[in-house]
Amino acid sequence: MNSRRASPPAAGKQTVPAAPVASPWRSSRERLRDRAVKREAVIRAAAREFNRKGYHNTSLDDIAARLEVTKPTVYYYVTSKEQLLFQCFVAGVEQIRAAFRDVRHLEVPARERLNAVLRHYGEAVASEFGWCMVRAEDQDLSPAMSRHIKALKSEIDHGIRRLIREGVQDGSIRPCDPKMTAFALAGALNWIAHWYREDQSLTGAQIADAFVAVFEGGLRPRASATPLAARGGTRRRARRAATALTR
Amino acid sequence: MNSRRASPPAAGKQTVPAAPVASPWRSSRERLRDRAVKREAVIRAAAREFNRKGYHNTSLDDIAARLEVTKPTVYYYVTSKEQLLFQCFVAGVEQIRAAFRDVRHLEVPARERLNAVLRHYGEAVASEFGWCMVRAEDQDLSPAMSRHIKALKSEIDHGIRRLIREGVQDGSIRPCDPKMTAFALAGALNWIAHWYREDQSLTGAQIADAFVAVFEGGLRPRASATPLAARGGTRRRARRAATALTR
């Protein structure tokens, strides 16, 4: 089930999106014949295209063209477009489930475990499967698959809530509403899939780190100042207009 | 340009989604004839359908059926499906722009102004235009409209960053990276559009309030405890397994 480690030939990282992704069919002469590898390549290619153009704007001809094969070949490895999306989703979500498993037995406060999960979460969302994982709409899927996906999402959601509750109990997280807090955290991370592009300067992990820092510390200053966000805090203002648009 | 205040007849809030939305064509006899009102009704109906089924899964026949008219009638008020999405987007984003205008001249610390904006932001995302505003993909739009939408989104993004910078300067917000912080905040709020349904218990404003509380305080406890998220914080753990799944 988790044989998703073996990546295809990988002909070096190419930032030019026009170039075809590393494809097992590359030299039509000496074709490899490992079915699983090819099937995986199909799923990866689909993920990339969905990522670039969205599910509905990607045709199976597009995906096939990327792999330098024809549409029926894609259908040889996959039964429908819907299943393709589903597989991409599962590939992405599996990374997050793995993160939960990894921290489950760490002997550190819950907040640190939560942070570790969120970091992997961010990486997964920034990965090539991020789009599919995050934006697979249940309206695009059959009821059965929709249920399946909802269950997986719910599992992750409740995993985060549980870590939050544990953190509140062991004192590493300040008291809060686990449900809404989980929504806020997951939402911020999910949203990465909407703006992140691989050719960006930051990696998924770096973004996740930055977000975790924001979540941990909060906006309000730690030291002293503004005792209760009280009324007349007008003082420091005034030089506002001057500094507004500079840098 | 901002004549978007006048809402149609509004025959009471109906939670049953099957029932048609309040429609000016309701009684086919005495039809109103104010063009702007009808056009607006078309846009609202489109927003509702996009919200329910997504852009690509909504046909113009669906929208027309909701209004109890035929497809060409819809085309009488709108030139294309794309424009429909764009109008929904603008309607939503205008609420947020209004929030920025409202706080611009308040004489309070920047953090409070930011909070006010985020509250309105959350309300807008939870509104009927939330889906369109947040999930309108530029891949679905012509280059021209895509540019337009990007510009509006960028304006909002930079508005948030500016408030954060000002907050850091006036001391109401602890030092942070404005860009990443803005991404985290906006992402969490945008994500509301993915899970919020109108028939839910919480209103958009309540959700936004809860999120703002999380952002402000942060996860780390305020008082004492865990000086620097240091190493061996294993102590309080142990009763973990017992309390994990209770409540």
Added chain:
DNA sequence: GTGGCTCCTTACCCGCGGGTAGGATAGCTA
């Protein structure tokens, strides 16, 4: 009452894209 305008209809076009039918080719087995 006639021309013209607004608004909405029925009936249609047509391309895109998911999905399939029915072979070819290549390699393995014997």
Added chain:
DNA sequence: TAGCTATCCTACCCGCGGGTAAGGAGCCAC
């Protein structure tokens, strides 16, 4: 050499849905 299977192809089907053509019913001006 024949035969079988795995893999990939060319050629096709067909429904959905965006968008249009053309006309008819009400209404107003003169």
